[in-house]
Amino acid sequence: MASKSIAKRPNNRWRARYRDDAGKEHAKHFDRKVDAQRWLDEVTTSIVSGQYVDPNAGRMTFRTYAEEWRASQPHRVTTQARTKSALENQAYPWLGDRMLSEIRPSEVQAWVAKLSAKNLSPATVHVIHGVVSGIFKAAVRDRRVASNPCEATKLPRKERKQVTPITMEQLDRLADEVPEHLRALILFTAGTGLRQGEAFGLTVDRVDFLRRTVRVDRQVQPLEGAGWEFRPTKTSSSVRTIPLPRTTLETLSAHLAAHPAGQHGLVFGDVDGEPLRRSSFGQTIWHPARKRAGLPEGVTFHDLRHLYASLLIRHGESVKVVQARLGHADASETLNTYSHLWPDSDDTTRAAVDAAFEGFGGGAVALSS
Structure with a gap:
């Protein structure tokens, strides 16, 4: 000074x-x-202390700073689209024209209440609020504002929806309703638990037919406007090698014999060998097939991954194994999603204690005062 x-x-x-x-x-x-x-x-x-913020540094609108922030983020195309939508449709109408330094925690709280009143799901409100909070965190680092007004916001409680895997009979009906060249995609995904982008981006060179494994280390991502490219998996933990069951390998072999990989080496593509695009696949392939198969409206491609996880659990695989096969970052994610599918341990607990006390005091424990 x-x-x-x-x-x-x-x-x-x-x-x-x-x-x-x-x-x-x-x-x-x-x-x-x-x-x-x-x-x-x-x-x-x-x-x-190095925490000084020029009082005039925050004299720019939230929209102006947010657009600068958004342009500098190394987001994937899908994340870019979600972020842009969240800002333009939900944040800018309320906060966009306000100066950064003028936005107060109470105003953020009121904005969140308005989002909830629009019947947006709690999970969606959390995502939108997270985007805005991330922008303010960057503004704090840039010394535009002294603090993040989103830090103590009370958010609606997220109710975790319990996963209910589809049945093998439903899987069979679904596979019969998709075009013939994509039937193996449905069965292969249910037999490996790949994410949609991972399955769409799978190439023949990632399949080891001798060792009966598939290497998952990338996914296909559309580019803004047109085109596509291979990109890394969702997280570093998603890179994994999955053992291929005999039935899945046979399905894959038959598929490639009937539909050889094209110039890109993709195992599953459209009729021209080009990558499948999530939006068009959902609209023209998945939803019509799901409806014809008589599956509930809420069943998505991701439910094939849930089915795979449930099969591993049903046959006694541990949490760590399921975590590794699915490519989860940590075991808590696996447990939070699938803990209800593991067998109930009540009877095991009773048997363990009964075995320890068997023969003790004639089979009963005497209590004395």
């Missing part, structure tokens, strides 16, 4: 002022001298 001072004004108020290192003057008026001194002390402390 280059200089600072406190002076009494003709109107009996106290004027506290300071010049920052750039020579720019900042001033504020107070009724009491002690309040003016406190303000100067706080500014001095923030400068010394």
